[in-house]
Amino acid sequence: MKKPSYLTYIFFGALFGFILSRCGATNFAMLHDMFLFRGFQLFGVIGTAIPITAIGFAILKRLQKEKKLARPVHFPKRRLNPGTVPGSILFGIGWGLTGTCPGPAIIQVGEGHLTAIATVVGILVGNLAFRELHRRLWTWKPETCG
Amino acid sequence: MHELYDAVFVKMWPWYVGGPAIGLYVIILLLAKNRLLSASSTFSFLVDKVVPKATGGFFDDGAYDPEPNWLGFYFVGLFLGGLIAVALSGNWMVSDLPGLSQAYPYPLNIRLLILGLGGLCIGFGTRMSGGCTSGHCIVGVSAGQGPSMFSTAIFFGVGIVVSFAVEYIGKGGF
Numbered sequence: 001m002k003k004p005s006y007l008t009y010i011f012f013g014a015l016f017g018f019i020l021s022r023c024g025a026t027n028f029a030m031l032h033d034m035f036l037f038r039g040f041q042l043f044g045v046i047g048t049a050i051p052i053t054a055i056g057f058a059i060l061k062r063l064q065k066e067k068k069l070a071r072p073v074h075f076p077k078r079r080l081n082p083g084t085v086p087g088s089i090l091f092g093i094g095w096g097l098t099g100t101c102p103g104p105a106i107i108q109v110g111e112g113h114l115t116a117i118a119t120v121v122g123i124l125v126g127n128l129a130f131r132e133l134h135r136r137l138w139t140w141k142p143e144t145c146g
Numbered sequence: 147m148h149e150l151y152d153a154v155f156v157k158m159w160p161w162y163v164g165g166p167a168i169g170l171y172v173i174i175l176l177l178a179k180n181r182l183l184s185a186s187s188t189f190s191f192l193v194d195k196v197v198p199k200a201t202g203g204f205f206d207d208g209a210y211d212p213e214p215n216w217l218g219f220y221f222v223g224l225f226l227g228g229l230i231a232v233a234l235s236g237n238w239m240v241s242d243l244p245g246l247s248q249a250y251p252y253p254l255n256i257r258l259l260i261l262g263l264g265g266l267c268i269g270f271g272t273r274m275s276g277g278c279t280s281g282h283c284i285v286g287v288s289a290g291q292g293p294s295m296f297s298t299a300i301f302f303g304v305g306i307v308v309s310f311a312v313e314y315i316g317k318g319g320f
Binding site: 004005006007008009010011012013014015016017018019020021022023024025026027028029030032035036040041042043044045046047048049050051052053054055056057059060069071072073074075076077078079080081083084085086087088089090091092093094095096097098099100101102103105106107108109110111112113114115116118119120121122123124125126127128129130131134135142143144145 | 154155158159160161162163164165166167168169170171172173175176177178179180181182183184185186187188189190192193194197199212213215216219220221222223224225226227228229230231232238239240241242243244245246248249254257258259260261262263264265266267268269270271272273274275276277278279280281282283284285286287288289290291292293294296297298300301302303304305306307308309310311312313
């Protein structure tokens with residue numbers, strides 16, 4: 001069996017961290033300005049990232065259908081569940097308060113903004129809290145991505 | 147040469163470079179490793195590693211995964227990416243988040259408390275809704291997934307409302 005090639009994932013993580021850092025997506029002030037409609041940079045970033053990804057997905061789907069990909073890939077398939085609405089509202093509250101989403105919170109610490117450690121710890125505790133509450137109270141299956 | 151270095155490593159990338167770079171990145175990650183971009187699940191992975199679950203597998207969907215620990219390494223990579231990006235720009239130093247003290251003109255421990263509480267909402271919410279800006283907004287929306295579009299509309303809307311409230315309160319509105 002092939003040995004896992006985890007170094008590649010460090011590389012890919014670092015590349016994503018680098019890109020987000022370079023385009024201002026990890027910058028509290030820029031995100032805050034986006035939400036207040038004072039700055040266009042991050043609307044522009046998200047607004048171009050989505051169509052480019054969509055075109056890429058469409059091309060990959062086509063190639064996969066024609067069996068032209070060396071290795072098959074999978075595409076996201078999402079379902080609504082009881083967690084979609086309340087979870088998204090809570091994430092929105094956190095996103096607005098901290099000016100960061102989960103990926104950039106980690107990247108901010110690497111950038112030297114050690115105050116973001118509070119955000120990272122908060123995310124870890126909140127994540128665990130949902131897991132434990134869900135285990136005790138609900139039977140619906142939460143979704144994952146990745 | 148010096149100008150090229152500045153454009154890549156020092157000056158902020160314009161949106162029309164950064165956005166497409168993210169899009170290409172998502173496609174390359176999928177082609178190279180058959181992984182869909184996701185950031186919130188790195189936290190779920192770490193939590194489940196450190197505090198083992200009593201029941202139910204969050205990541206067990208029955209499919210064989212040759213590299214089950216990838217999210218942990220991805221997490222480390224994200225940290226290093228931020229470090230490298232700022233180190234190459236020549237500006238790495240320990241500092242507060244830019245603009246944080248303007249939005250929250252309160253003592254540092256209050257700012258840390260706000261970040262921690264916000265983090266709690268992010269961690270709880272993203273695990274509950276199954277994704278964040280990466281998994282729902284960029285990947286899910288691009289793939290035409292209705293639930294992701296719904297989720298993205300909600301967290302964007304709430305983010306806007308909360309940010310206006312933060313700004314209003316910070317400026318002494320209440």
